[in-house]
Amino acid sequence: MALLSALLIGLVFGAGIAVSGMINPAKVLNFFDIAGTWDPSLAFVMGGALMVVIIGYRLVLRHAAPVFDWRFHLPQRRDIDLALLGGSALFGVGWGLAGFCPGGAIPAIGLMRPEPVLFVAAMIAGIAVAKTVQRGSAARSDNEQ
Amino acid sequence: MTEFTPVQSLLGGGLIGLAAVLLMALHGRIAGMTGILAGAFASQGDRGWRLAFLAGAVAAPALLAGLGGLRIAFDSPVPLVMTVLSGLLVGIGVTYSGGCTSGHGVCGMARLSRRSIMATLCFMLTAGLTVYVTRHLVGGM
Numbered sequence: 001m002a003l004l005s006a007l008l009i010g011l012v013f014g015a016g017i018a019v020s021g022m023i024n025p026a027k028v029l030n031f032f033d034i035a036g037t038w039d040p041s042l043a044f045v046m047g048g049a050l051m052v053v054i055i056g057y058r059l060v061l062r063h064a065a066p067v068f069d070w071r072f073h074l075p076q077r078r079d080i081d082l083a084l085l086g087g088s089a090l091f092g093v094g095w096g097l098a099g100f101c102p103g104g105a106i107p108a109i110g111l112m113r114p115e116p117v118l119f120v121a122a123m124i125a126g127i128a129v130a131k132t133v134q135r136g137s138a139a140r141s142d143n144e145q
Numbered sequence: 146m147t148e149f150t151p152v153q154s155l156l157g158g159g160l161i162g163l164a165a166v167l168l169m170a171l172h173g174r175i176a177g178m179t180g181i182l183a184g185a186f187a188s189q190g191d192r193g194w195r196l197a198f199l200a201g202a203v204a205a206p207a208l209l210a211g212l213g214g215l216r217i218a219f220d221s222p223v224p225l226v227m228t229v230l231s232g233l234l235v236g237i238g239v240t241y242s243g244g245c246t247s248g249h250g251v252c253g254m255a256r257l258s259r260r261s262i263m264a265t266l267c268f269m270l271t272a273g274l275t276v277y278v279t280r281h282l283v284g285g286m
Contacts, residue, residue, distance in 0.1 A: 005171050006194035010201020011208070013164035013176065018206040018217050020157020022246075026220035027147040032276035039147045041154040046250060048158025049165070053255035056166030066173035068194075073173050075243070075253070080263050087241025088249070092268030094234030095246075096275025098223050102239060103161075103178040103247035105232075106199060108219065110207035115221040119232040126236020127183055134240070 002068040014107035020045040023108045025099030025115070032096055147218070165252050168198070177248020178202075179239040242268075 021027045021041050030039035065071055095101050100108070100119045108116035165176035172194055174181075185195040209215040221228060239245045242264050244253060249268075253261020 002172070003193055003197045006168075006197035007201040009164050009167045009171070009176075010198035010203075011205045012160055012167065012201075013198070014202035014205025015209060016157045016160030016162075016164060017202070018157070018209050018215070019160060020154045021147070021150055021218070022157065022161075023206060024147065024218050024220060026222050027218070029222065029276055029280075030147045032273045033280055034273070035277060035281055037146050039149055041147075041150045044151045044154035045158035045161070046246075048155040049162035049251045050158075050255055052159050052162025053165045053251055056162065057169060057252075057255055060166060060170040063170075066169065067171045069173040071173060072169065073175065074256070075175065075258065075260070077243075077260060080260060083241040084243065084260055084264055085267055087238045087243070088264035088267040089238070089271045091235055091238030091242055091245060092271030092273075093275045094231040094236075094238055095268060096272035097234070097279065098221070098228040098231035100221075100228065100231060100235070101178075101246045102182060102235065103245060106178060106182065107202045107206050110203045110205065111210070111217065111219050112207070113219060113221070115225065115228050118225060119228050119235075122229045122232025123236035123239075124182070124186070126233040126238075127179075127186075127240050128236075129233075130237040130240035131183075 005068065013103075014110065016049075017104055017107040020048075022101075022104040023111070025104075028095070028099035028101070028104065147220075161247070161251065165247070165255075169252075175248055175252045177244045177252060179245045180243075180248055183240070238268075 017023050022045055027039055030037050031042040105116045105119045168174050168176045181195045181198055184190055185192055185199060206217055210217050249261040249264040254265055
């Protein structure tokens, strides 16, 4: 049941990405091109999503636990550190170069075009490299202590 | 040029939001694509729901276009080498920032998380600057 539920929720997510235009790199790039061929549509994507989630989370998080798990997995960190700012800045540069973000690119694989496949493969490689470096520096700081 | 589509974009955004609310209500999880993807490749942990979610996300546009007959606009206007470089940067960036547009931008901002608000401001700003530089300073692509 939990797997079927996750599959259906993934379908809703992917449909939202496709209908909203987030799936289209040209549209994403035009959203950022205020000085050129500006297309403000994506502000409506984020606005629509935020409206639903702000209200929905309020209703959902009143309950003791979700249906298929014994607790809600919510991020606990509060600190603003260099990894957060530097990482998101780097993500923004990558997003601005080609117009793909992870949430847009993965559903885009379903369109059977080479670009999203190449993007996602490169992204997975980037994640693997960064995780390896993170593990290395965590191991080094453990040895120093 | 792309067409201004406020109604479809609002509707699509609402569906993305609905998916995020359902994932929290049923699975207790943040609908961050980066976290879901990274967890699906991890050696331990619960990979089942992650792989099912990813499969659904990939199947949706194919179903809408194939069975639904919906025309889904798609145009990747930069050279492939740029797309690959972009993927590498996005992968490294999201690993350090712990989230992307869906995780920080939607789920985190809806929770009024300071980390997510800062991350979203940061990646919006650098994405805008990058588009400005590549399209208007180093000459059009």
